[in-house]
Amino acid sequence: MISTLGIVVIALYFSVLIGIGIYGARVSLKTREDYFLAGRGLGSIAVFMALFASNITAFTIIGHAGFSYEVGYGAYGYVIGWSIFITPFTFYLVGYRSWLLGKRYGYATQPQVFGGIFNSKLVALLFLVLLLYYTLPYLVVSIIGGSLAFTTITDGLVPYWLSSLIIISISLIYTIPAGLRGTVWTDIFQGTLFLGVAMLLLAAVAQALGGFSIITERIIEANPAMLQRGLSEKIAPINWFSFSFINSIAVIVFPQMFTRILAARQSSNLKRVSLYYPLAMAGIFAVSTLLGVWGSVAVPGLSGIDSDNIVPLLIHQFLSPVWMILGLVVILAVVKSSIDSQLLSFTHLVTDDLLPLLKRVSSNQAVFWGRILLVVFAVAAYYIALVRPAAILSIAAFAFSGFSVMLPVMIGALYWPRANKHGACAALIFPAVMLHLWYLGILPEWTTFGFMPVFPAFILAIATLVIVSYLTAPPSAEQREKTFDIFNRVFKYEDKETGENKQLKNG
Amino acid sequence: MTFKVRLALVALIVLFMFILHNSFWLWSLDDRVPLLFGFMPFAFSFYVGYAVLAVIAMKVIITLAWPEPPADLFQPAGDKRPAEK
Numbered sequence: 001m002i003s004t005l006g007i008v009v010i011a012l013y014f015s016v017l018i019g020i021g022i023y024g025a026r027v028s029l030k031t032r033e034d035y036f037l038a039g040r041g042l043g044s045i046a047v048f049m050a051l052f053a054s055n056i057t058a059f060t061i062i063g064h065a066g067f068s069y070e071v072g073y074g075a076y077g078y079v080i081g082w083s084i085f086i087t088p089f090t091f092y093l094v095g096y097r098s099w100l101l102g103k104r105y106g107y108a109t110q111p112q113v114f115g116g117i118f119n120s121k122l123v124a125l126l127f128l129v130l131l132l133y134y135t136l137p138y139l140v141v142s143i144i145g146g147s148l149a150f151t152t153i154t155d156g157l158v159p160y161w162l163s164s165l166i167i168i169s170i171s172l173i174y175t176i177p178a179g180l181r182g183t184v185w186t187d188i189f190q191g192t193l194f195l196g197v198a199m200l201l202l203a204a205v206a207q208a209l210g211g212f213s214i215i216t217e218r219i220i221e222a223n224p225a226m227l228q229r230g231l232s233e234k235i236a237p238i239n240w241f242s243f244s245f246i247n248s249i250a251v252i253v254f255p256q257m258f259t260r261i262l263a264a265r266q267s268s269n270l271k272r273v274s275l276y277y278p279l280a281m282a283g284i285f286a287v288s289t290l291l292g293v294w295g296s297v298a299v300p301g302l303s304g305i306d307s308d309n310i311v312p313l314l315i316h317q318f319l320s321p322v323w324m325i326l327g328l329v330v331i332l333a334v335v336k337s338s339i340d341s342q343l344l345s346f347t348h349l350v351t352d353d354l355l356p357l358l359k360r361v362s363s364n365q366a367v368f369w370g371r372i373l374l375v376v377f378a379v380a381a382y383y384i385a386l387v388r389p390a391a392i393l394s395i396a397a398f399a400f401s402g403f404s405v406m407l408p409v410m411i412g413a414l415y416w417p418r419a420n421k422h423g424a425c426a427a428l429i430f431p432a433v434m435l436h437l438w439y440l441g442i443l444p445e446w447t448t449f450g451f452m453p454v455f456p457a458f459i460l461a462i463a464t465l466v467i468v469s470y471l472t473a474p475p476s477a478e479q480r481e482k483t484f485d486i487f488n489r490v491f492k493y494e495d496k497e498t499g500e501n502k503q504l505k506n507g
Numbered sequence: 508m509t510f511k512v513r514l515a516l517v518a519l520i521v522l523f524m525f526i527l528h529n530s531f532w533l534w535s536l537d538d539r540v541p542l543l544f545g546f547m548p549f550a551f552s553f554y555v556g557y558a559v560l561a562v563i564a565m566k567v568i569i570t571l572a573w574p575e576p577p578a579d580l581f582q583p584a585g586d587k588r589p590a591e592k
Contacts, residue, residue, distance in 0.1 A: 073550040074537075077528070081554050085524045085561035092565075092573055103581045212546035227548040228537045237531045244528065267575050274565045282558035289551065490576050491510050 006325040013193075013329050017174050020185045024178025032366040035179035036348045037108055037263045042184060044272040050184045050260045051091075051273060052280050053191035053337035055251060058145035061198070061288050061334055066308035068292025071234050072226030075292065078235040080285040083248035087281070088274040090252035094407070095261040096270055097414040097487060102262040104486055110258055110410075111353040117413045119479045120421035126428045127406070128353045131255050132346065134403055136381070137396035138254075139342040143167060143385040146335025153312045153328050164385050167332065168378050171340040176371050180263060183340045190333035195280070197330045198287045201315070201323065205291060208318035209298055218297045226293055242452035250403035253410065255349055256341035343381070347373045398439040401454035405431040408461040412469075414487075417480045423469030431461040513572045520564050527557065 028034055042050065068075040098113050107113045110131060115124025143164055150163035158166070174182040209215040225231045251257055264270050288311070295302075295310035299317060302310065315327045351370045355361050361369060384392055395402075409427045412419040437443040438453035448456050533553070540549035547555065 073548050076551055077554045077557075081557060082525070082528045084554065084558050085528070085564060086521075088561070088565055089521060089568070092568060096573065100576060100580070103576075212544070213542075216542060216546040216548075224538065227550060228534070229550050230534045230537065237529075240531070241529055244525070267573070271569050271573060274569065275562055278558050278561035278565065282554065282561075286551075286555070486580065489580060490574055491572075 003321060003325075005322065006328070009325050009329060013332070014170060016189060017170060017186055020189065021174030021177050021182050024174065024182035024185055028178055028181055030364050030367050032352070032363040032370075033106075033108065034181075035367045035370055036344070036352065037259065038179070038181040038184060040103065040263055041265045042260070042263045042269065043265055044269040044276075046184050046188060047260060047264045047269050048273040048276045048280075049188040049191040050263075050341070051257055052277065053187035053194075053333075054256050054260065054341040055254075055281075055338070056191075056194070056284060056334050057142050057338045058149050058331070058335050060284060061194075061311060061330065062145065062149045062308050064285060065288040065292035065295065065311045066305075068289045069296050069302065069307040069310045071232045072223075072228070072296075073289065073293055074229035074232055074235045076285060076289040077229070078240055078243060079247070080281060082244045083251070084278045084282050086244075086248045087251045088277040090249060090407075091261060091270055091274050091277070094252050094410050094414060095258075096267065098258065098410075099262055099264060099267070099270065100486055100490060101483065108259070108262060109349055109352055110253075110255060111349070114410065114413050114424070117483050118419075118421040118424050118475070119482075120424070123421050123424050123428070124353065126425060128349055130402065130406060130428060130432060131253075132349060134395070134399040135255060135342060135346050135349075136384075137392045138399045139339065139346065139381055140384045140388075140392055141396040141399075142335065142339050142342065143381055144388065146331065146339065147385065149312070149331045149335070150328070152309055153315075153324065153331055161386060164382055167335055167339060168382050170332075171336050171343060172374065172378055175340045175344055176374055179367075179370070180259070180344060183337075183344055184260075184263075186340070187337050190337045194330045194333045194337075195284060197326050198284060201327070201330075202287045202290060204319055204323060205294065205314055209294060215294050215297070219293060222297050222300075226296060238450050239452065242455045245404055245454045245458050246400050246452070249407050250400045253403040253406050254345075256338075256345035259345050259348060260341075343374060343378055346377055350377075394440070398435055398453070401435055401439075401452075401457065402432060404454055405435060405457045405461045408458065408465055412462075412465045414483075416469075417484050418469055418474055419465060420469045420472055420475045422472040423465045423467075426468040427461045427465035430464050431457040434460055510572070517568050517572050520568060524561065524564055527560075 031039075033039055038046075064075065064079055067079065071078070098107075101107055101113055101116070105116060107116055111124035111127040114127055115121060146167050147160050147163035150167065151158055151160050154163075174186055178185070206212050206215065210218075219226050229235060252261075261270065264273075291311055291314060292307075295314050299310060299313050302313075312327065315323050347370050350373055351361070351366050355366075355369060406428060409419075409424050412427070413424065434443075435453055435457050438448060438457070534550075537548065537550050540552075542548055543552035543555070
């Protein structure tokens, strides 16, 4: 049973979240931009914690530890290695240019940015449909994963249906009144909490197992294969290479991440975030990797889905009940910080990009509708998480890949003036269709040439964008100027200054 | 240095980091390199070093090719008021 101390800790945690919600509602203005983008006024720490906490899910602590339990130390590089660099790089590659356009033209979502660049309602609609299509299963899977972890760590005391209800309800308490500002403030609180507790948890488990060196020696004696990446089929080089095209490059395409980039106050905020991000991601995944690998000798014999329970089992078997409470709070923090941002961005897309197709919506009305839709989508997500329909779960299996193959169109739009709306539409539709054919087993496996389907689909997206754009009429000069004149001013600005400086230096 | 040259250097940095991440020929060192700090095998410590390198790479990219926008860029067209500092 949870002790009195546990109830006090959890009550304190919930009180802080509710307090943030109430305060956030008092300072927020009732405008669309304030509710969904925090008035484009987020500073470096706010953007960083919002991106970091939104991107940490139950998988980071639970699933990745389970994967490391089976695969060994190689799981670290496989899952997070390329992300450590390429994810912050995409904040520059895609994020900065999108932020510039957002500031200049008031764009707030991907359909607005890319529909605006191509001057095409169809491109905007395709972005909207695909993002909603992939975000919903991703949201539901986050709720399912978090609720299962919550139930496991409470030893079944809180049943699955109640875990889901608690997680969703608490997320709504601060998201409904305070919008993005509420989720970002709670991200700062929850991100700091789970980063701090995770580090302490690692040290406590290490001490309980005899120390960092002793447990590593035990692994070398009992299971030396855990040290060698070449011995695990799951992370064979062809999978390792293919995986580079899934989670790492998908991050900037997630609507909840993209929106937070647009909400940055200044360019310098994004620069700082790009420098903080690698170390934070490397740090949190290092903890779950080590816990998983250590668990393989401390609690041997788990396999399949049971290995995902390794962190709760380590806490259960080797630490005092106080750690169970802290573990519970960490799980809640991790799960909710991603679910609230997914729910809000889902609602944002519908309110900003779908609703205006049906009726005129003023800025104040958008906030009203946003709040109503948050509740509607939360109830729908709760229902789906309870029923767990196979169709939704099968889409979730390749939702990350779906996000990834949208990236070539985003890059093409921001860097290649010759890219046009026909190329963009074809490059959004064709790879998405191919992904379905591969993942649903309609096309034979050999057609991916041994790679994971995301890699050939990514190449197809690039090829389709280029070929179709060249085969059709180029965008008008006026349309190109609307986007690329801004980039020319920003990116040649320094060259001009350098030239002037040179002139000054040369007298 | 023109911006195109800077962008080419950025592309080289990305290529270098990608090759480093996919350097399968280094996997043979997994059981040969001594543990770092007594508990980090090469498969793990490699990515601790990679994270530090990623920060350095991002810092170089920011210096090379991430200029600040001009102060008047976000003023609406036709707005002749002085830009906010």
